[in-house]
Amino acid sequence: MTAASGAAAIEQNRTALGIELGSTRIKACLIDADTAEVLATGSHTWENRFEDGRWTYALDDVWSGLQAAYSALIDEAQQHHGIRPSSFGAIGISAMMHGYLAFDAAGELLVPFRTWRNTSTGAASAELTALLSVNIPQRWSVAHLHQAVLDDEPHVGDIASINTLAGYVHERLTGRRVLGVGDASGMFPIDSAAVDYDAVLLEKYRAHTGRDLAALLPAVLPAGADAGTLTPEGAALLDPSGALQAGVPLCPPEGDAGTGMVATNSVAPLTGNVSAGTSIFAMVVLEKPLPSVHEELDLVTTPAGAPVAMVHCNNGASELGAWAGLFHRFSVASGQYIDEDAVFATLFDEALQGDADAGGLLAYNHLAGEPVVGLSQGRPLFVRTPDASFTLANVMRSQIYGVFGTLALGMRILSDDGVRIERMFAHGGLFRTAGVAQRFLAAALDTPVDVGELAAEGGAWGIAVLAAYLGHADRDLSAYLDDTVFAGASVVTAEPDPADVAGFASYLSRYRDGLAIEAAAITALPTKDAS
DSSP states (O other): OOHHHHHHHHHTTOEEEEEEEOSSEEEEEEEETTTOOEEEEEEEEOOOEEETTEEEOOHHHHHHHHHHHHHHHHHHHHHHHSOOOSOOSEEEEEEOOOOBEEEOTTSOBOSOOBOTTOOOOHHHHHHHHHHHTSOOOTTSHHHHHHHHHHTTOGGGGGOOEEEOHHHHHHHHHHSOOEEEHHHHTTTSOEETTTTEEOHHHHHHHHHHHSOOGGGTSOEEEOTTSOOOBOOHHHHHHHOTTSOSOSOOBBOOOEEHHHHHHHHTTOOSTTEEEEEESSSEEEEEEOSSOOSSOOTTOEEEEOTTOOEEEEEEESOOSHHHHHHHHHHHHHHHHTTOOOOHHHHHHHHHHHHTTSOTTGGGOEEEOOSSOBGGGTBSSOOOEEEOOTTSOOOHHHHHHHHHHHHHHHHHHHHHHHHHTTOOOSEEEEESGGGOSTTSHHHHHHHHHTSOEEEEGGGGGHHHHHHHHHHHGGGGTTSOHHHHIIIIISTTOOEEEEOOOHHHHHHHHHHHHHHHHHHHHHHHHHHHSOOTTTO
């Protein structure tokens, strides 16, 4: 796209702005609403905090981060197109799913934001799963709420509403307490036919607790629905300079899983995607309901409301990043400076030279608890036997395999239930080094894995596309993505290599057996907060 055509799109408001609050970055992405081409981006780095035994983000950091990412995008638009946008065709907000934001009747936050990463809701999760006959993972909003009830927390009596992070930001920008169906499906189970919370299960919860949960939850909307417009107060929150105009329409706010499905064109049955960041998860759009309940699997939806099986692992690429940071620091200490991107590329390339089974090495990336394998806390571990092949290539292959270990265990359950997958699309920074993590993931899943150029901007681009979809909602979302957004898109496919498949299977067998080491480490090595 030329600077002139980009400027014209911005000037005529033929644009869509997407902002996603991820685990480590808040990213803004501006696209041409007609072509979905990226016009400008901006980002802000942030981190969760472990305070009073819980993972959280401060709401002040939410708004300062949003403002910083937005400001960076406006500066880049000026730099590339010679114009500073003051309005947009549409806006979309997305964020990490699940968690717990509880407010009183005045809209005041009652307790610090409890993120998806917390694994302190085991009792509530087990009770609700048994009550509803649907798996209710620990990170789901209703699990956090019910755990607070079980623990008789003082704030429970004052709760007037609960929300996700995306829903909270959207409400502050528009004044409307609504939520996209994909994000809502991580709060409470959804009836896909009704595109709403499951009324039968809501009644079961009311009968069990005496609590009208429906009154606390945000209203559910499918992709393309009217979700309100930017208010003057909302515009000032996003852009304190006062340049941003009110009145811009917003699409329903979504979770990062839904935007990942859009960013990878994985909203049709038999398709799926893997998103790798601080956490890692796989989404598979189902042809039919699963035959049984599995605690390792979530049942969520696409942004249009179609049923999806989700394997969500709390621990993704953070431990791998810590190892890369170690090698980066060595380069600095040795006086042979190598920048962090080059360190990653070098280590990933070296992993290709490793043994197919990583030489007998094992890596566990569990910085936090991992309910998929029954771990309430995390202890990152690197383990080898004396006769293992301890080479740099095997160390790095084992670390990358370790990112996919817990995910692969969950995906084996789907395979055993007869779920078919024709194509998996991968996205996230882990896949920036061509042909490495993508190849290993294809081996882990024994399925072709695609990586495409449009996935580079991730969820921020995905929610921008959903904002642009407001002008095309008379069409099916899948058809819109196929015919308009992804038409002619470049995709690179990695087929599973038989030697890699066999090697990863051997690694995964050891990985499963070695989980006993993880459990022992939790008992033997308390954290500072627990000591």
